[in-house]
Amino acid sequence: MVTLENISKTYNEGALTAVDKVSFEVKKGELFGLIGPDGAGKTSIFRMLTTVLLPDGGNASVNGLDVVTGYKEIRKQVGYMPGKFSLYQDLTVEENLNFFATLFNTTVKENYDLIKEIYVQIEPFKTRKAGKLSGGMKQKLALCCALIHRPTVLFLDEPTTGVDTVSRKEFWDMLKRLKVQGITILVSTPYMDEATLCERIALIQSGKIMSIDTPAAIIKAYPEPLFAVKSEKMSVLLQDLRKQESVKSCFAFGEYHHLTFQENSPEVQPSLRKNLEKLGHAAIELKEITPTIEDCFIQLMNH
Amino acid sequence: MQNVVIKTDKLTKKFGDFTATDAITFEVYEGEIFGFLGANGAGKTTAMRMLCGLSTPTSGEATIAGFDIYKDTEKIKANIGYMSQKFSLYEDLTVIENIRFFGGVYGLSDQEIKEKSDHLIDLLGLKEESKKLVGSLPLGWKQKLAFSVAIIHDPKIVFLDEPTGGVDPVTRRQFWDLIYEASNRGITIFVTTHYMDEAEYCNRISMMVDGEMKALDTPTNLKKTYNAASMDEVFFELARGAKRQAD
Numbered sequence: 001m002v003t004l005e006n007i008s009k010t011y012n013e014g015a016l017t018a019v020d021k022v023s024f025e026v027k028k029g030e031l032f033g034l035i036g037p038d039g040a041g042k043t044s045i046f047r048m049l050t051t052v053l054l055p056d057g058g059n060a061s062v063n064g065l066d067v068v069t070g071y072k073e074i075r076k077q078v079g080y081m082p083g084k085f086s087l088y089q090d091l092t093v094e095e096n097l098n099f100f101a102t103l104f105n106t107t108v109k110e111n112y113d114l115i116k117e118i119y120v121q122i123e124p125f126k127t128r129k130a131g132k133l134s135g136g137m138k139q140k141l142a143l144c145c146a147l148i149h150r151p152t153v154l155f156l157d158e159p160t161t162g163v164d165t166v167s168r169k170e171f172w173d174m175l176k177r178l179k180v181q182g183i184t185i186l187v188s189t190p191y192m193d194e195a196t197l198c199e200r201i202a203l204i205q206s207g208k209i210m211s212i213d214t215p216a217a218i219i220k221a222y223p224e225p226l227f228a229v230k231s232e233k234m235s236v237l238l239q240d241l242r243k244q245e246s247v248k249s250c251f252a253f254g255e256y257h258h259l260t261f262q263e264n265s266p267e268v269q270p271s272l273r274k275n276l277e278k279l280g281h282a283a284i285e286l287k288e289i290t291p292t293i294e295d296c297f298i299q300l301m302n303h
Numbered sequence: 304m305q306n307v308v309i310k311t312d313k314l315t316k317k318f319g320d321f322t323a324t325d326a327i328t329f330e331v332y333e334g335e336i337f338g339f340l341g342a343n344g345a346g347k348t349t350a351m352r353m354l355c356g357l358s359t360p361t362s363g364e365a366t367i368a369g370f371d372i373y374k375d376t377e378k379i380k381a382n383i384g385y386m387s388q389k390f391s392l393y394e395d396l397t398v399i400e401n402i403r404f405f406g407g408v409y410g411l412s413d414q415e416i417k418e419k420s421d422h423l424i425d426l427l428g429l430k431e432e433s434k435k436l437v438g439s440l441p442l443g444w445k446q447k448l449a450f451s452v453a454i455i456h457d458p459k460i461v462f463l464d465e466p467t468g469g470v471d472p473v474t475r476r477q478f479w480d481l482i483y484e485a486s487n488r489g490i491t492i493f494v495t496t497h498y499m500d501e502a503e504y505c506n507r508i509s510m511m512v513d514g515e516m517k518a519l520d521t522p523t524n525l526k527k528t529y530n531a532a533s534m535d536e537v538f539f540e541l542a543r544g545a546k547r548q549a550d
Contacts, residue, residue, distance in 0.1 A: 037471035039442050135343045161469065164342040164497065165535060166542045190469045191498075193535075205471065234504075235483050251476050254500030254534070255522070298472050 001153055001184045002026035002049060006058035009044045014056075018044040020207035021058065026153075026186050031179050033198030034188040035293070041207040042188040043083060046157045049186070050080040062153055076104070079151035081142050083158040083188075089131030093122055093141055096130050097148060104149030114181065115144045118174055136167040143174065154178065156187040160194065172197045192294035203297055210300040215293055222291040222299060224248075225264050228256035231281040240279050246272055251298065256285075258295060306333040308459055308491045309354065314363035314372075316349050323349040325514035326363060333459075336482065336492040338502050341511030342542040347495055348464075350511070354493070355462055356380050368459040381410060384453035384490075387464035391449035394438030398429055401437055402452060409456035423451050443474030450481055454490060461485065463494040467501065479504055499535040508534070510541045517541050 002025065009019040019041040026032040034042050047053035049062055051071035060067045062074045087096045097119075101108045112119075122140050125133065130141060139159060146154060156175075160168045172194065175185060187198070195201045195215050202212045211218055231237045238257055241250040246268050250259040261268050269286055276284050291299075309331035316324040324346040331337045341347045352358040354367055356376035365372040368382040392401045402423055406416035424433050427447055437445060446466060454461050463482075467475045479501065486492050494505065502508050503522050510518040510525075518525060518541060522534055531537045 037442070037474075038469035040471075162343075162465075162497070164542060165499070165538050166342055166545070169539070192472060235487075251473075252479060252500075252504065254503040294472050301471065301473050 001028045001030070002032075002060075002062050002186060004045070004049075004058070004060045007045070007048060007055050007060050008057040009041070009048060009053065010056050017207050019048070019055075022204075022207070022209055023058075024202050024209060024212050026184060028184055029179065029182050031175060031185045031187070031197075031199050033195055033201040034186065034204055035190075035192060035195045035201050035297070036188075036204035037190050039206075040204045042204060043157055046080070046082075046155050046186075046188065050078060050155055051075060076149070077152050079146035079149070079154045081146040081154075081156045081159055083161065085138050085142060087130045087138070087142055087145060090129055092127050092129055093133070094126040096141060097144055100145040101148045106149050108148065111148055111150050114150055115147050117177060118147075119144050135163055136170075139163060139167070139171065140174075147178075151183065153184045153186070156185065158188050158190065160189055160191065168194070192292065192297055195293040201293070203293075203300060205297075205301055211296070218293065218296050219291055222296055224260050225288055226291045226295060227259050227261070227269075227286060228253070228289045229259060229284070229286045230256045231276065231284045233281065237276070237281060240276065240281070244272060244275060249302070253295075258289070305335075307331070308333050308368055309337075309365070309493070311354075311365040312363055314350070314353060314365050315361050316346075316353060316358065317361045322514050324353070324360075327511075327516045329509060329516060329519055331460075331491060331493065333491055334486055334489045335507065336486050336494065336505045338505030338508040339493060339495045339511070340502060340508060340538065341495075342545050342547075344547045345511035345542075345545065346514040347511050351462060351464060351493075351495070355383060355385060381456075382459050384409075384456070384458040384461035385464075386449050386453040386461070386466055388466060388468040389464075392437045392445060392452065395436060397434050397436055398424070398440070398448060399433045401448070402455065405452045406455050409458075411456055419455055423448075423455070427451060443470055443477070446470055446474065446478055447481060450478065450485075454485055458490065460491040460493060463492065465495050465497065467496065467498065475501075499533065499538060502534040502538075510538070512541055512545050513547045 005023050006021040007019060008021055010017050022045060036042055044053065048055050048067060049060060051067050051074050054068065063077055065074050067074065091099065097108055118140050122137050125137065133141065160171055179185060200214050203210045238252055241247050241257060241259055246261050248260045248262045250257055273284055273286055307330045312328050313326040314324060315326050327350060339347060353360050353372060356379035360372060367379045370378045396404060399420060402420040403416055406419060424430055432440060467478055482492055507519065507521050508525060509516050525537045529537045529540045531540060
């Protein structure tokens with residue numbers, strides 16, 4: 001459905017490479033996540049696929065249509081929710097929705113079944129100006145407007161950035177229900193914990209794809225055993241662990257620090273524990289864990 | 304006993320008949336990393352604006368670094384640092400110009416600015432980039448520079464409003480190393496974040512829901528109280544009851 005072959009984009013007359021020969025494919029009906037921090041090139045990729053930005057190299061197509069030559073047709077078939085709120089702030093909720101329906105030669109009534117579940121949540125505020133909505137409601141309205149012409153491919157650029165945990169969960173539930181309707185969804189996010197909610201993901205950093213696979217396969221490909229460790233003094237523990245000869249890498253990870261060893265022999269754990277006790281650490285907990293996508297991202301960034 | 308650097312008593316801000324911040328009472332200790340969490344629209348920004356001396360409360364009391372929140376707002380501003388994800392540095396000024404500018408704004412002498420900027424550029428490894436426009440730096444470096452600039456005048460307290468939003472996982476952790484360093488130097492850190500793993504790095508966490516402070520404790524105790532495996536669950540448990548949706 002969406003294909004990218006060595007797509008590149010540079011800015012400032014070539015001085016800045018935003019997207020560096022990126023290739024991947026999103027299958028029909030798939031929920032595909034582009035996971036990476038700000039400046040990784042996510043938005044440039046979205047803008048090229050939605051035909052609002054020309055690539056400098058490579059090819060890309062959406063529904064079999066080339067993004068450069070087939071732009072008119074692509075625009076009719078896709079829905080795009082940009083990262084920046086782009087609806088008309090001085091039009092009401094209802095007016096925005098009607099406006100976008102009219103642009104695509106359709107009516108709200110005709111496609112109401114598709115947006116109904118989302119729209120009912122903002123319907124009580126339908127006469128309110130879009131600029132006066134809360135973040136969560138703006139996000140829901142923007143999604144309705146992107147869906148109103150029944151697109152076959154939906155591009156969502158960081159829909160959950162700056163949104164709190166509760167609204168983020170609600171948003172991902174909505175996406176799952178849209179997927180059931182057969183819509184292909186390409187979504188980007190800087191939140192690594194959202195990666196597991198996608199069927200397949202691409203991890204992207206500095207314009208380059210570091211890995212593409214299912215979240216489970218990316219986690220499985222983590223190259224070495226990973227351990228979680230904690231003690232009563234976490235800040236000191238981090239510094240002490242980094243000084244240990246047996247420790248290869250160590251970084252803070254919420255309640256625990258995550259670490260890998262230089263060598264994974266049976267003695268390495270008890271001997272680390274002993275060393276930490278000698279350094280005055282109490283209530284030490286050390287256990288092997290399954291990596292998260294964020295662990296994988298950090299590992300890939302460092303190689 | 305621990306020194307108290309922020310003390311509020313029923314601090315309230317109303318906009319017409321809407322109570323954005325509803326009688327919040329809490330204390331923050333010197334050198335503490337204090338996490339200020341809450342759902343969108345919970346009243347965090349309004350509360351922070353009052354604590355920074357930018358907005359006059361409707362009622363209640365507060366002292367920031369010993370200064371009264373009604374009468375001494377200018378003294379409060381001189382004794383705090385502030386950094387947000389949205390605005391922190393001038394992109395069209397160079398690294399060194401930004402340091403000089405903020406040093407000047409925070410009232411440092413020319414001599415102090417010179418010493419501080421040399422030290423900072425050295426510390427951050429930005430010697431090669433000191434004459435480059437900030438806009439051309441990678442986001443991670445910008446954030447680290449912004450933080451260092453926010454504490455250039457050795458404030459008692461620094462307010463960080465979502466300082467790590469959108470930053471890559473490695474840089475995000477390096478940023479927290481800077482936070483720990485500042486905290487070890489006795490600077491109090493008042494920080495908001497959407498990353499729940501970062502909530503774990505705070506000494507204590509407060510949770511705002513619908514304008515009220517619904518919880519305040521260490522991460523460990525909060526997890527115990529709410530019988531939750533992670534801070535994410537604690538947040539969800541507290542915030543899902545929220546009625547407000549405003550931003």
